[in-house]
Amino acid sequence: MKSFLKIQDLNTNELLNLVDKALEFKSNKNIVPLEKIVANLFFENSTRTKNSFEMAALKLGLKCINFDSATSSLSKGESMFDTCKCFESLGVDALIIRTKDDEIDFSLDIPIINAGSGKNHHPSQSLLDLITIYENFKDLSRLKVAIVGDIAHSRVAKSNKAMFDKLGIKTYFCAPLLYQNKDFIFNDFDEIIDEIDVLIMLRVQNERHEKSDVNNLSMKDFSLNEQRLKRLKDNAIIMHPGPVNWGVEICANLANHEKMRINTQVKNGVFARMAILDYCLRG
Template sequence: MMTTALKQRSLLGLKDLDAAEIESILDRAAYWEGQAEKLTPVLQGKFVANMFFENSTRTRFSFEMAEKRLGAEVMNFAAAASSVEKGESIYDTVRTLESMGIDAGVIRLKPIGMLAEIASKVKVPLINAGDGNNEHPTQALLDLFTMRKHFGHLKGLSVSIIGDILHSRVARSNLWALRKLGADVKFCAPAEMQAPELDAPYISMDEAVKADVVMMLRVQLERHATGMMKSAALYRESYGLTVERAERMQSNAIIMHPAPVNRDVEIDSDLVEHEKSRIFPQMANGVPIRMAVMERAMS
């Protein structure tokens, strides 16, 4: 019984979460978003460790804000300044914090497959804050929340995800979650950034900008030193959301991006705060989503 309850309170990914469970998290986030009080101490006396074995200031701050708004005691663990440098394994670090009495752990790490293995060996709920090229569930949840707020529904929405699909955990979590809720997802990417194991059709950039949601992914050009992607200008020309392409979007369509943004590479600087853009609202929406996820983990 203990393990089932633990599994239900953890959030390792969206691939194995059913539609009803995803909806319940979105609904609870809507509740938290509607609270006027910034601090509602429902998790007072609970201790959470944010364990970031891979850097992300933005995601960590969003989790920390969510945790503190719920009244939890927060400990931040950054691997760069820690014993992981001395060769201590990630597993040992998590077990160490567990043995000190944490009630939940938020974890971000690079190696794929390690998170599920650690979760099976510890007795506290774990929240995935990004693992390798696998999943980034809270990012996808805040993306869904942002779409649902704008359109009122997810069923039947067309969503284009454009960019480095191959290395993107955001694309994976969004694909799996959006499909479960009845949205139509298509990818757009140069050949060397495609992920053939993901079952979604690839379309041209001209087609992609016609969707209800045009989601741009951050491109890390250092990963693609050859071919047409060797320069930012070439990437922008072929796969960037330029002002000219944005003009061809539907009137009610929105622009999304998980951030951080490479301005004038995957998206023109003028579009970051355009009326169609939801880039900063997405970040705002991350807090109530993570409040819902942390409450689910610890209450």
């Protein structure tokens, strides 16, 4: 059995095999029940990822234990590692972990699935993004993707960059100075918008900043508005990992535009995570 910690651990074939497996599950094919138990250990808040993993587990016939950090022994000083060892000792077959730490830097005798770690990794989000892109374009070789927004604090940006680099997908990064960092080369949003196939807007992560009003204002010149929407290619798609700060990253009146794939991403998240659980637990 294998862990699923970061995109960097997977080669191109493994990535594409996970896409194929997820699309099989989406077509309701080859779903062989797994009689195992997994635990959702979310040490950071989540709606989409947490419930998506739970739904994926249910669809695979897994039993899923949902851990409540607020009522756990963390309040008594227990470490995250000791909490995880406790669940391993209880007999669960895999742990799904969301943490504020940038890395999950320990191993166990059961698989660990990274459901988002700090500012560095979100491999299951990257996989569902890839599935959504593949469904729309099939041929990945000539695609151009722009990732726009709070790059400095985004684990999605970092995981997606690693994935797109493996697949030979050209990636542009656009952000206000406040959200830039030394790990990326940044482009002018309006200079590249006409040539991109996929636009991924990122949430302003106000919980990681001190002054949310300043942060939201700095995003104004990088938001997706009607003028920029008109400049996108006819077959371009718009994505966002959620939750969306409507009116900040994307104008609220564009929520139901035909180019939007946000709800499709949520739907594909279930099948992506089914593929990940199958990959880690099938043995």
